[in-house]
Amino acid sequence: xxxxxxxxxxxxxxxxxxxxxxxxxxxxxxxxxxxxxxxxxxxxxxxxxxxxxxxxxxxxxxxxxxxxxxxxxxxxxxxxxxxxxxxxxxxxxxxxxxxxxxxxxxxxxxxxxxxxxxxxxxxxxxxxxxxxxxxxxxxxxxxxxxxxxxxxxxxxxxxxxxxxxxxxxxxxxxxxxxxxxxxxxxxxxxxxxxxxxxxxxxxxxxxxxxxxxxxxxxxxxxxxxxxxxxxxxxxxxxxxxxxxxxxxxxxxxxx
Ligand SMILES: C[S@@+](CC[C@H](N)C(=O)[O-])C[C@H]1O[C@@H](n2cnc3c(N)ncnc32)[C@H](O)[C@@H]1O
Numbered sequence: 001x002x003x004x005x006x007x008x009x010x011x012x013x014x015x016x017x018x019x020x021x022x023x024x025x026x027x028x029x030x031x032x033x034x035x036x037x038x039x040x041x042x043x044x045x046x047x048x049x050x051x052x053x054x055x056x057x058x059x060x061x062x063x064x065x066x067x068x069x070x071x072x073x074x075x076x077x078x079x080x081x082x083x084x085x086x087x088x089x090x091x092x093x094x095x096x097x098x099x100x101x102x103x104x105x106x107x108x109x110x111x112x113x114x115x116x117x118x119x120x121x122x123x124x125x126x127x128x129x130x131x132x133x134x135x136x137x138x139x140x141x142x143x144x145x146x147x148x149x150x151x152x153x154x155x156x157x158x159x160x161x162x163x164x165x166x167x168x169x170x171x172x173x174x175x176x177x178x179x180x181x182x183x184x185x186x187x188x189x190x191x192x193x194x195x196x197x198x199x200x201x202x203x204x205x206x207x208x209x210x211x212x213x214x215x216x217x218x219x220x221x222x223x224x225x226x227x228x229x230x231x232x233x234x235x236x237x238x239x240x241x242x243x244x245x246x247x248x249x250x251x252x253x254x255x
Contacts, residue, residue, distance in 0.1 A: 026218035048071045049099050069090065136228065137228055200213050
């Protein structure tokens with residue numbers, strides 16, 4: 001099934017079925033990182049890529065109520081449900097659009113946020129180049145996603161799990177509860193997973209660097225954050241940017 005058709009089909013149930021900050025420790029961990037990364041001044045522009053039913057916006061609203069939010073998704077059914085939610089008096093809009101066809105003024109976005117979406121996008125490099133042009137200098141790109149980790153990330157994750165054995169066991173116990181979703185799902189569209197550090201490299205190649213990889217206890221789950229370089233920093237060599245990238249594993253335990 002095509003990706004857009006799939007998400008239109010699952011939209012009515014997605015809020016009931018999906019993992020969220022309140023039912024999954026890895027999601028709770030990721031949203032705490034995202035909230036820490038976003039400190040939006042009034043009037044800042046936050047764009048949620050693959051917004052689904054608008055949950056990321058609801059999550060970020062309390063601490064960023066003066067910001068302007070735009071949720072983008074190619075699924076009409078998702079956007080219809082997102083529009084029905086209560087955002088109070090905040091400035092929240094939604095747009096039906098493919099991410100690769102999104103058109104916003106150059107240097108207009110303060111934060112791009114995306115959750116669980118980029119693994120559905122095949123040509124990430126081209127999409128990130130085009131999004132980078134819309135991101136202000138010093139603006140951030142935050143991607144919470146499912147990845148296919150390679151050796152470096154796997155060893156960082158194993159180390160984290162060794163240091164936090166009880167949290168790792170709890171993480172795995174809850175993750176097991178969601179396994180039926182995957183076992184049950186024969187229609188899921190093809191996915192294009194990549195390694196989190198490789199994604200960070202793509203961000204840097206698009207001028208959104210240096211990027212930081214936040215390591216989670218959940219295999220294949222990470223948060224990658226890049227900041228678009230200020231004017232002079234873009235002249236830094238690619239090699240220089242690469243060495244400055246960090247992997248961090250703060251705050252692994254759900255609270
Ligand atoms: C797993 S859902 C995540 C929804 C939401 N971000 C959340 O965390 O609740 C992925 C969303 O990305 C959207 N999506 C996937 N590929 C897309 C694309 N190329 N352009 C726009 N939206 C896309 C889907 O329609 C779906 O709503």
